[in-house]
Amino acid sequence: MRKLLNVLYVTSENAYAMLDGENVVIKEKDNTLGRFPLHILEGIYIFSYAGASPALIGKCVEKNIDMVFCTPRGYFLARPTGRTQGNVLLRREQYKIADMEKLKTEISKNFILGKIVNEKNVLSRMIRDHENRINKTDFEDAITILKNMIDEVQRADNVESIRGYEGVAASAYFSRFNDMILRNEEDFAFNGRNRRPPLDNINALLSFVYMMLTSMCCSALETVGLDPFVGFMHTDRAGRKSLALDLIEELRPCLADRFVLSLINNGVVNGNMFEKQDSGAVIISENGRKKIQQAWQNKKQEKITHPYLKEKIEWGVLPYAQAMLLARFVRGDLEGYPAFIWR
Template sequence: MAIILEELKRPMKLDSIRGKEGEAAKAYFAVLDNLITTQSEDFPFNGRNRRPPLDRVNALLSFVYTLLCHDVCSALEGVGLDPQVGFLHRERPGRPSLALDLMEELRPLMADRLVISLINRRQVSPGGFIVRESGGVTMDDETRRVVLGAYQKRKQEEIRHPFLDEKVSMGLLPQCQALIMARFLRGDLPEYPPMRWR
């Protein structure tokens, strides 16, 4: 990851930047399995897949990413930005490219950690998933309720925002970052400070 970040400091074309983002995502997801410390046999993770998700972890990730995407779209619209017009994600009809761009910095904290915690704390179980004939994996209604409740609870947790230097609930992070992005685009900030956390 450090090498990729260093390479991104050089000027490069947008497609090259997208390629580096893809490399970073692959490296990130390659180690995510190591964080599953309980139920690892029932929740194996061999990388990201979707449409449809082919395992329980990807089913959880896809669902929580969808929830986060809705929150980010609302936040962007709330500050007058069009979620469909992004920087890095390619624009396609119906695709919220800017929301997907902004989600990149929020996913590890708001979504990935939640999914890992749900598994490690045994709040979800292998029996709460359905394997379809197509091979796709979905959650049953009870598991979906558990995940929704945990997501709402997660949004109430407070963290110190690194740029604002004040405590905010995680549920406000999309609004904070959308507002910061709008200020940057209007020229009120010299650069966009992404959400960085430890």
């Protein structure tokens, strides 16, 4: 199992990351902001237009250190991948499955069943923990819809139908999302999902966390030898990491969404950390990103018991565990892909 190490976040807008021996050095003009040994890092996220030196990029690719480039405002720009690696036989099997409607449908079912069950469990946990602060009937009605969609997905015989049922489930789940915000409701009122660009604080927060989780899933897939660009439920599109988007589905409710809610309900974030641009887009300030990233690092260190592997692992290792199970299924070592179910 992959060891969970540190992720270095470079958030200063003018910072430049460079290689010095076996260390990454962060500089801003003539000032050295920090020096970190590469062997303690599993990822480097750079929120700076200055970027990084080619030598550092090459070293990160060589050492399989995840490197992600974003704008200072948190929009994803690029992620170097280097030479294509991994088991060519595994990828050939992946490409075959992507062209086989029956197998593609079966694995898409598991991705979405995992997502809907986890959405249901998030709502059920809210009833259990905060029954006196919510309208229990509204949550139970949403849970009923999610249960119905679970049945529909299990009966589905094509990917298009699965996408439709997933959309109905997502609508029911997000209809109760605003009720799960128990603090600072004025700054974080949720009136529906919007993106590209996000138009309010909570959607900016969701998009930022989804971006970090998608990058983790992409790295996990490459680590086990799968092609993150060829998915089963998400169709191929130039530049889109379709398989990473498949893998993230089951992890959104239990990992990303609950993390966002905890940031708000525990007072880690507030309205002062967000800026509205003339275009209407909402962005997260540098200080806000730092706090979110630190909290994300802490969340990744928390341990859970994996329901299929029956092992204690960190949340941060979960995408790698699921990628490993997915690779086993593609190779034919497992009869089906076991989606992660949070309880």
